[in-house]
Amino acid sequence: MHQKTVNAVIVNAAHDVRCEPRDIEWSDDQVLVRVERGGICGSDIHYFQHGRAGMSVLKEPMVLGHEFVGVIEQAAANSSLKVGQRVAINPSQPCTQCALCQEGKQNLCRSMRFMGSAQFFPHVNGGFAQYVAVNPQQCVPYGEKADAKIIAFAEPLAVCIHAVRQAGALTGKRVLVTGAGPIGCLVIAAALASGATEVVATDISERCRALAEEMGASAAVDPRDEVKTSMWAENGGHFDVCFEASGAAMAVSSLVAFTRPGGIIVQLGMGAPEVNYPIGPLLVKEVQLRGSFRFTSEFTTAVRWLEQGKIDPLPLLSAEMDMHEATHALELASDKERAAKVQLIF
Ligand SMILES: [Zn+2]
Ligand SMILES: [Zn+2]
Known part of the structure; x- marks a missing residue:
């Protein structure tokens, strides 16, 4: 196991979000990603405002965020991923074993571990942190010329x-x-x-x-x-x-x-x-x-569409703020008269 202390945007309870250091661990089979930026989504706003998102109730502090992009800092031992590669991270971690996963309906997997979700206990931490450890299958590399602020729309576009x-x-x-x-x-x-x-x-x-x-x-x-x-x-x-x-x-x-x-x-x-x-x-x-719930292979399709300019999401980007301003950013993102998508920079 490798270990590192990183700053992360953590929701402790409703209206209690802090940018604090926490320890992360990862194995040789995992990928360490330096997070560049991430979009604030409806579920992040729900955890911030109510301490819950639908049926998922916060029972312990959790790192927010499931719409994020970054750069590979340390590649996994047996994958084709390379250090320095820019990647969009698919926040889905389906079990891959159940009947639904085998049918290609991974989005409906009853054991789905979705990043930044309090559905299970312990909660699955999200990607609003300086660094995050993910599995190689979650990483979708994208081209050098593409803009990270555009690719950060991959998750909502996949939906x-x-x-x-x-x-x-x-x-x-x-x-x-x-x-x-x-x-x-x-x-x-x-x-x-x-x-x-x-x-x-x-x-x-x-x-x-x-x-x-x-x-x-x-x-x-x-x-x-x-x-x-x-x-x-x-x-x-x-x-x-x-x-x-x-x-x-x-x-x-x-x-x-x-x-x-x-x-x-x-x-x-x-x-x-x-x-x-x-x-x-x-x-x-x-x-x-x-x-319609989440997505399966559409995540990769979304990265390609954004990379190719098939869709321009930038009219929706209302603000970009530093991770230390997370509370302010969540308040802004909550107000649809002032903002659509707000991105955090790490
Ligand atoms: Zn989202
Ligand atoms: Zn499954």
């Missing part, structure tokens, strides 16, 4: 590419995205990159609607504007595919009306625990409701 794939072929399709935070906005870009001809977004925030248009939405509508939204319900429904990225109960229950017969709804927003759902139109229109 969105997975959601787009859940919907099947999008070529020529009309698409609605409800919720235009970083995930909704990246779904807009991923749907357009996948051939959708029309992508409309909704969000109650004017700032989010402007970002949606910057990311390629042909229109961005306030969902409370019934004059506009009622037109989507005419003739059985306007959209072929709807992506629900807000988690808001109103948005979830509104989508069946806006989806054309035989259309598809993909749910990727998490929020309202329960929703009054119009089952009638769902069945008479044979609308398919599909869940």
Whole structure:
């Protein structure tokens, strides 16, 4: 075992995040990565604000962060990775043994150890630290010319590419995205990159609607504007595919009306625990409701798309702050009237 003391962004409890030294350990089979930067995600914000993210409750201090990139400081003994290589880190650590993993559905693995998650005890520490030890399979090298601040969007983009794939072929399709935070906005870009001809977004925030248009939405509508939204319900429904990225109960229950017969709804927003759902139109229109959770091989696809410039995520980057300002950065990232994605620099 090797050992090192590094500064890390640690959440102790709700509203108690500190940048503190901690010891990390790694074996010869692992890779030591010097972290360059990382994006603050919804789950980091939830741990900061509530000490929990969905069902995962903090029981001990945990290093935050699952969207990060870095440079290999020490390569694993038996891998093709090299010291100095720039890598995006896939935060997924599926068991690889269970039936779901064997079927290629590693994202659904019941023993998934996802970095920066309090789902299991002891918690799985995240990547918001000067250095982090990972397994070689988690490292996706990327080209010298690519910008780290762009590649740091690989994890949220992977979530969105997975959601787009859940919907099947999008070529020529009309698409609605409800919720235009970083995930909704990246779904807009991923749907357009996948051939959708029309992508409309909704969000109650004017700032989010402007970002949606910057990311390629042909229109961005306030969902409370019934004059506009009622037109989507005419003739059985306007959209072929709807992506629900807000988690808001109103948005979830509104989508069946806006989806054309035989259309598809993909749910990727998490929020309202329960929703009054119009089952009638769902069945008479044979609308398919599909869940979307994290990603599998889409992580590597996301790195390649970002490297090639197929998607430009930079309109979503609102601020870059030093790791010592983590509390301030989390507060800023929590306020969607001021920020979309905030990155920490290590
Ligand atoms: Zn994320
Ligand atoms: Zn598994």
